[in-house]
Amino acid sequence: MRKIARFIAPALVATLGLSAIAPTIAEAAPRHDVRHGPNREAKVRSDISSLRAKIDRAAARRTISQREAANLRKDTAEIQRLYGTYSRGGLNAREIQTLESRINRVEAALRADHRGPRR
Structure with missing residues (x-):
């Protein structure tokens, strides 16, 4: 169980971290039909x-x-x-x-x- 927690915890943190910065990345990207x-x-x-x-x-x-x-x-x-x-x-x-x-x-x-x- 601890081995699974070692892999899942960092993956969960990374996923949450990416989802938090994803909107700011999308806002910074240039749009073609501005x-x-x-x-x-x-x-x-x-x-x-x-x-x-x-x-x-x-x-x-x-x-x-x-x-x-x-x-x-x-x-x-x-x-x-x-x-x-x-x-x-x-x-x-x-x-x-x-x-x-x-x-x-x-x-x-x-x-x-x-x-x-x-x-």
């Missing part, structure tokens, strides 16, 4: 509303035509719809990258339209 916090989502929301304001300002100053403004507003509305679809379960890194890329494209188009045609 959901980003509200700060990152708030920045994307802010970028979208800022983009709308920039388009409205450029249209009001007549630095872009109404047609250009309408096209840029349509693109921004599409980004907003995509954001709504993605944000239902929280945004992951790929979704944020997609949204930021589209926002950057519309901003680049706004800058290009703002400068007017090249001569």
